[in-house]
Amino acid sequence: xxxxxxxxxxxxxxxxxxxxxxxxxxxxxxxxxxxxxxxxxxxxxxxxxxxxxxxxxxxxxxxxxxxxxxxxxxxxxxxxxxxxxxxxxxxxxxxxxxxxxxxxxxxxxxxxxxxxxxxxxxxxxxxxxxxxxxxxxxxxxxxxxxxxxxxxxxxxxxxxxxxxxxxxxxxxxxxxxxxxxxxxxxxxxxxxxxxxxxxxxxxxxxxxxxxxxxxxxxxxxxxxxxxxxxxxxxxxxxxxxxxxxxxxxxxxxxxxxxxxxxxxxxxxxxxxxxxxxxxxxxxxxxxxxxxxxxxxxxxxxxxxxxxxxxxxxxxxxxxxxxxxxxxxxxxxxxxxxxxxxxxxxxxxxxxxxxxxx
Numbered sequence: 001x002x003x004x005x006x007x008x009x010x011x012x013x014x015x016x017x018x019x020x021x022x023x024x025x026x027x028x029x030x031x032x033x034x035x036x037x038x039x040x041x042x043x044x045x046x047x048x049x050x051x052x053x054x055x056x057x058x059x060x061x062x063x064x065x066x067x068x069x070x071x072x073x074x075x076x077x078x079x080x081x082x083x084x085x086x087x088x089x090x091x092x093x094x095x096x097x098x099x100x101x102x103x104x105x106x107x108x109x110x111x112x113x114x115x116x117x118x119x120x121x122x123x124x125x126x127x128x129x130x131x132x133x134x135x136x137x138x139x140x141x142x143x144x145x146x147x148x149x150x151x152x153x154x155x156x157x158x159x160x161x162x163x164x165x166x167x168x169x170x171x172x173x174x175x176x177x178x179x180x181x182x183x184x185x186x187x188x189x190x191x192x193x194x195x196x197x198x199x200x201x202x203x204x205x206x207x208x209x210x211x212x213x214x215x216x217x218x219x220x221x222x223x224x225x226x227x228x229x230x231x232x233x234x235x236x237x238x239x240x241x242x243x244x245x246x247x248x249x250x251x252x253x254x255x256x257x258x259x260x261x262x263x264x265x266x267x268x269x270x271x272x273x274x275x276x277x278x279x280x281x282x283x284x285x286x287x288x289x290x291x292x293x294x295x296x297x298x299x300x301x302x303x304x305x306x307x308x309x310x311x312x313x314x315x316x317x318x319x320x321x322x323x324x325x326x327x328x329x330x331x332x333x334x335x336x337x338x339x340x341x342x343x344x345x346x347x348x349x350x351x352x353x354x355x356x357x
Contacts (some may be wrong), residue, residue: 071352098126100140107143110203111172116163123159130159135160144168179208187224194230194249194256202242221245227252293326293336302335 039092100122101114123133134157138149147167154161183204191197201221205212223232230252239245288301332344339345 082263086123096135098122100136101190102140102142103145105170109200110207111174112145112166112170113172116166118165120159130162131157134162174207176208179204183208183220188226193253194225194227195246195253196222198246198249200244218245288336292335 016117023102100119101115103112105112108115119133119137122128147168148166152162152165154165183201186197186201186204188194188197191200198221201224202217205217205220218234218239222231225231225234230249233248233252234245237244237248239248291301327338328335328340329337329342331339331342
């Protein structure tokens, strides 16, 4: 009968009881035989006693081995061997707990072929079924790709068909020339950190030409840096892999963040080069440069009259300069003029143009 059949799954206690009874009877028989030999004057030498002890120890060891084997077979339920390939499949809880990286065709800078290649590699390594893998991919898709997944109604719902349909629906529109331009012109100022620049630069180079020699890649990354210390460190250390290069960039990122924290906060207020006593005479709270009155600027000064009107308004200007209260218009309630001279009430006076002969 097969080992995994229901009839073979008997309890450990049912298998242990006959074994214990047999071992007990055997041990009891050996003991009685030893006693009979002692009574009849049989062999009572130390050699006979040693043989009896060895028999008892061997029986106990065999019993423990059988108990261990039965316990192992009963608790063996973590991995299920496949009948066709002989490979083991992971438990359901470990398969369901994984997540794929999100992909949005409008935001990601790499094509959907790269994303599907990573998902396919994970599917093959973990022996995940097509239905579960398609469901996980649908959760990771965003934007228009997620809407396409919701409306996807294929004849054969397999992972291969799903990948083919996605590649057709969202093709890579970037040409070889555009990839070469991106790999050559991407600089560290286009990224938030040096580590992000290194990742994006290496990915752009791989997309342009994956078989490019490492020394050329390193030179392209160094050329795009706008940080002199990092460039010098790359020339001196000469990292040999992507990981070593990104480690150098991340170290200088940490130094830059630490330097920003230690710097004192700067004031955002503009520095004034005018003395305070002079600054008080300017602005909304100062006096007008034209008439010497408070409450308005020279550009908004309403006292721009003819000679006759200037003579009439000379007295208020003199009074305001001497320290008396400036006149206030009763119509517009502004300082510097009265109601008869208010432009808001009577309009702006017209000036006569005089031509000299």
